[in-house]
Amino acid sequence: MPEEEILKQRIDKLMRLRAEEGFDPFRNDRWDRKQTLEEINRIYGSLEADCHAEGVEVVTAGRLMTIRRHGKASFATMEDETSRIQLYFQLDATGEKAYNFFRKWVDTGDILGVVGTPFRTRRGELTLQVTSYSLLSKALRPLPEKWHGLKDTEIRYRQRYVDLIANPEVRETFRKRSIIVKTFREVLERHGTMEVETPILSPLAGGANARPFITFHNALGVNLYLRIATELYLKRLIVGMLGRVYEIGKNFRNEGIDIMHNPEFTAMEVYWAYANYQDMMDLTEEILVACADALGSRKVTYQGTEISFEPPFRRATMVDLVKEYCGVDIESVTSDEEARKIGKAKGLEITGKETRFGILTELFENFVEEKLIQPTFVLGHPVEVSPLAKRNYDAPDYTNRFELFIYGKEVANAFSELNDPLDQRERFTEQLRKKTEGDEEAHVFDEDFVQALEYGLPPTGGLGIGIDRLTMFLTDSRSIRDVILFPTMKPKS
């Protein structure tokens, strides 16, 4: 039957229900639920087979997922946000009127409020013997098939509500995501960090190397950008003496979509005055371990590979890792020319403009990243690729920075913040030069940010963690779309 036909039939049934019974299933505006199905399962789980909890009456509610009608007695499976339970409707227990109403008017997908007595059937299933019930809302569209669930990715992502109804494990994934975000807040608050909100719309999109979305403000008559990072505003707040701040929110990057990237994604950024990147490494470890613990285990299986969140995570410099995985010791390379030759021999595409630090980064990205399966802190990125990080004063070509890799993917990025306004101005100038050379992702020059630094930014440690990716690893989700409730989709024309 075409879906529109089923819909028509159900609407017709709704009209008849209103006319024949004088009952509108949408009239109820509340149901005084006393127990969730999880609570009922827990409390009455020890009932023995063929035993009733005499004199007990529970009041609960949920969606009917399946109905098995058999004459003067019927079974149904009801599900709520916590669990599921079997319902037993029996003519003798509900009375004839209520039983016939159930037979005639109640469909799968409907939302029911139920009053009943727990018992265990002869076959051993905990069940509610329904004594009375109320039809709280009606489903006019059919549920996906009960056995196979809903698999069609397009419907799952476009109509997530159907996915959530049909696939309880999807609900579980998003519950875990919520626990992860909550754990972030708990750890940060424990360290006296204040949650703030900075602009999503702003005249400049800085703080990262990425292409922004552009929009237009009618009243101001100007273009505004959706933020690509929260970094520059949060550091202004450290200048402004807020001490320790963090923000959890969406960033927007106008780039490709694949299993690791969605145009809008959630990041947590935190900045601590008087701290450095080492402190941020400890904090990262603390947050990730807390998240793993909150979900039950420090050992998780991701796509068949075991990942251990047991601290301490490995810490290694980019230079050492390139030595280890590529056999290239960049410190013994003294000229850019020599570095380019080595890069070319390793199969890199060479334009002739690369410095030895650029080659180092390329070697790392092409040959090392994918090998870093267990959580690994990679330290000491070149200044060249770190326009906002403080220089390492003992090795001025490198920064006090780290990135955390898990399963070959970047999950966190942190550094001691560059607080020298003169150096920052030079770095922005260098980015501007790259931009004029055609690098669309070079960092914008943010004059106001430099001005903020000129008022004095204390030594500051900053950290960003990609919450979607971390959630993927902790929930064994293959695609970022499986941890974003409503992923970005092309509209159906």
Add this chain to the structure above:
RNA sequence: GAGUCGUUAGCUCAGCUGGCAGAGCACCGGACUUUUAAUCCGGGUGUCGAGGGUUCGAAUCCCUCACGACUCACCA
């Protein structure tokens, strides 16, 4: 942006070298007072993603387009 694969009933899927569009679940009608993928009897409900072409004949072959998944590129 490029390549590969996919799109058939509400859902999950068959449909062979071109020859009457199918199954299970769901749905509709009936029987049934402990079933649980309930069972039994009856009912097939479709713009085969869209458009065009080849052919006596197209779900099937060809072309274009749309959407999705994956791989690559950019990126976190």
